[in-house]
Amino acid sequence: MTVSTAVAPLTLPVPDLSDDGLAAVTAEVAVTAEEYDRSGAVPTRGIEAAHRAGLLTATVAQRDGGPGASPLDVARILVALGEGDPSVALLAANTLATHAGQATARHWPAAAYADLLRRSADGPALVNAIRAEPELGAPARGGLPATVARRTADGWSVSGRKAYATGGTALAYHVVWAVADEPHGDPGRPRVGHVVVPGGASGITWIDTWDHLGLRASNTHDVVYDEVRVPDDAFIELPRVDGVYRDLATATSPTSFGYPALYVGVARAARSAFVRFARDRVPTALGRPIAETDRIQAVAGEIDAQIAQAEALLFGTLLRIETGDTRHLAQLSLIKVQIGRSAVAAVQTAVAALGNPALSRHLPFERHLRDVLCVRVHPPQEDAALLAAGRRLLVPTAGGTA
Structure with a gap:
């Protein structure tokens, strides 16, 4: 039975989704990213920053007092959080997906969702779908x-x-x-x-x-x-x-594009770190910053190319859907795979070019590399997406979807 979960009065944080607003949250969350990576503790300060900025409740439906952010808005939010701290971004992605699902279907018990919204007005209130099991797997x-x-x-x-x-x-x-x-x-x-x-x-x-x-x-x-x-x-x-x-929560949909988005943020963080390092690094034999050399400039260009490709796939896909173009929906899983590949390639390119410094824990590159590799565990995984796409093309009667 469909039950209204609207709660009034309710005041949720209002998100500033401008580029400057999101950049400010990225900077605040990034301050503690290394600390939490080392300790493994819940990234409380990063979560609180995301909450204050209204990013944890951005997908709450307007009928429930939220802004009702679109999948495109969510992608921008999670790119920004992923650039600051991808652990915070993953916690946010799960919470945003839950609110987005409720906005569409109103499937939660009315009292439970009302309680979640009240808690979200007072402070961070994280939610996650708990699915995997030790024996079953994903x-x-x-x-x-x-x-x-x-x-x-x-x-x-x-x-x-x-x-x-x-x-x-x-x-x-x-x-x-x-x-x-x-x-x-x-x-x-x-x-x-x-x-x-x-x-x-x-x-x-x-x-x-x-x-x-x-x-x-x-x-x-x-x-x-x-x-x-x-x-x-x-x-x-x-x-x-x-x-x-x-x-159904594992199915590829526009809402699920928030997950690859956070790893595009990781790639952006690696690009920024590469630029800083290249401008500051002055080998004695060279006598000038390595940023002035053709080789490092070409590497920077390759990093930028991979990020441009990931962003074009991410935002372009969602923009097409917003305009009503659905011809590419059968390829959503493949597009997610390609976004992940590009994000990984961007970070690996930076690490490979810098050698030992990039693998030291004194610099952020090794953390970005470890984090970006986690894109591969999110469904659909590469083999499943490629197999389904191949079947869709070669054996249409098999009913495979990509």
Whole structure:
């Protein structure tokens, strides 16, 4: 049943989405990026900066007191945050995607979403869809979760273990992928859905498993749910697609372009670091900054070319959709792959040209390289996107989509 979740009066931070406004947030978030990368702690100051700037609630629907930012706006926001601190950007991306989904479908329980909005007015209120599991892996590859939602007298009891739950203890709400245990008309097809769980609910235990190459401050730990009690309306059943359940949150859509956008931001940060280093570095044998040499200028040009390509694909794709042109929708997964490839190439080009200094933790290049490589883990992964595209071209009856 569709229930209105509008809350009034409600005052959310108003975002300044001008270039200067976003650049100011980038600069503020960047100040603590290295510190949080080293400590692995929740990047509190960066999150608070994003909240004050209204960037965590930019996609809240206008009917709920938000600005209702478009996918193009979201891409610009996440490029800016990714340039400052990609861990902050990833936390923001998950939260923005949740609000955007609610703006479209109003699928959350009314009371829970009203509470999320109230908390978002007071301070940062992060949300994430918790889907992956240690045994299953990522749901984009198919399969059903082992996490179970069991019926109780007044709602549901959720039990199971999840992996890669980005946000950790900073999450205000978890949206947990689970199977319902109650009888169904078809015993071979259990009810599958998302359960909206408050982050402070009794029975939630975090296991500090995140010791990753990049995005170290994203707090993407494992989480255990041990008979976590939630109300009756907290279970949101997912529809079947071709007779089976799919995690629709992993599907490529304009909203999902926020994820590659944050890595374009990482590439921009690497470009800025390269420019600073090249202008400051004066080898004694050369007697002038390396920025004045043809070789370094050509490298800078290659970095810029890769970023220009990524940005053209990112913003061009979303602008086409805004104008009503949908001819490229079948290629969205491929475009996401190409954006990621270009972002990685830009950072790798900078690192390769500078040698040892770029691999030292005294400079930011190695951090940017570690972070940008994480673009490859976001669905759809390259092999799946390329296979689906090939099937779409060569075997149309197979029904593959790219």
